[in-house]
Amino acid sequence: MSPDLVMDTCLLAGSIILKNGGETYRTEETMALIAEAAGMDDVNSSATPTSIILSFRCSGLDHTRMVRTPKRTTNLNKITLVNDVSRRFVGGKINLEQAYRLLRQIDQEKPIYPIWLQHAAAATASGSFAMLAGGTWFDLIPSALAGLTVNLSLEFLEQFVRMKFFTEFSAALLGGLFALLAVTIFPQLHISIIIIGAMLPLFPGIAITNSLRDLLAGDLVAGVSRGVEAMLTAVSVAVATAIILWVG
């Protein structure tokens, strides 16, 4: 097997996992497993939330490459698919060329749920979480609409602003303004419930879970940096909420 193809396959698998919200330890493990199954010696892989380094030795020659993954989204389906491909390759069910082709296909794939369904899901999550937090049936619709506002502005602002935390802050601010507007028009609604529901799409669930799993797997740098990411998101939402409460 040519070491270049092994390197390409490993890095593609690793960068798909990292780009789509996978854990750092999973990235490292998957790359090392593929390289070892392809017969490479002395495999070492190292990943941080934004970059991957892989090195191995093949017939007396060292190969090392590094890629960066600056842009990240959350698409757990792709991680599952990559996991599946690497398991099949390590198990000997497919060869390296097939694995590489499958990974290229996975990388090109569009999200399985269309964007309108994602916005609808954000609205549903916000509405039902507001009800769980003690709202009445009247609070359901405004909370859902506020959650929709947050998610729509998140998607819209991401195209122009490269700063993740500022995007989240502005989205939280817009969602809070929507809640204020709703309460001003219909005074019998509860602003607390609507704001609690509206901020749900910004909850950094994937960052918290990944940070814990990375810390437990011994990946301290990645775990701490993901934890800080989650905390900064929480702080930006809290500050936006405070501004809304101060205005209202």
Add this chain to the structure above:
Amino acid sequence: MFFQGLALSFVSSMAWCVLFNVPVRTIFAGGLAGMVGFCVYSLLPSLGAEVLLSTFASAAIVSLLSQFLSILLRVPSTNFSVAGIIPLVPGSLAYKSMLAFVNNNYVEGITLATKTLMVAGAIASGLIFGISVVTIWKGARYAGKRTQRD
């Protein structure tokens, strides 16, 4: 009221699954994880448990269930645990603490903020507990197999 909560937690966890693009065949399992977590979370206080203990226990159960489902359906367990902890998020505590800070009520704000952080810590340690139990179990099974082979 209880059944309404179960249905709402199921729906909100499923919606989060869609938001995170999980594979189609795991959506219902993700909703189920959220519903079981909320069930434990709302039943334990009637047995005399505090909010921290019930949060910890339900997060641990969500984590254990996610690991079990990940072995059963052969997908990474993050698919379930991320959505499963959604009904446990201390949203109203965080809101109340921000409200207290804005009203210059700093002592109450700090009390509530500490409480929020402790609930978040309980969720985190519950998740860690579930992952560790499954890791120990897997390690024990692997060690057992190895001694048989040798």
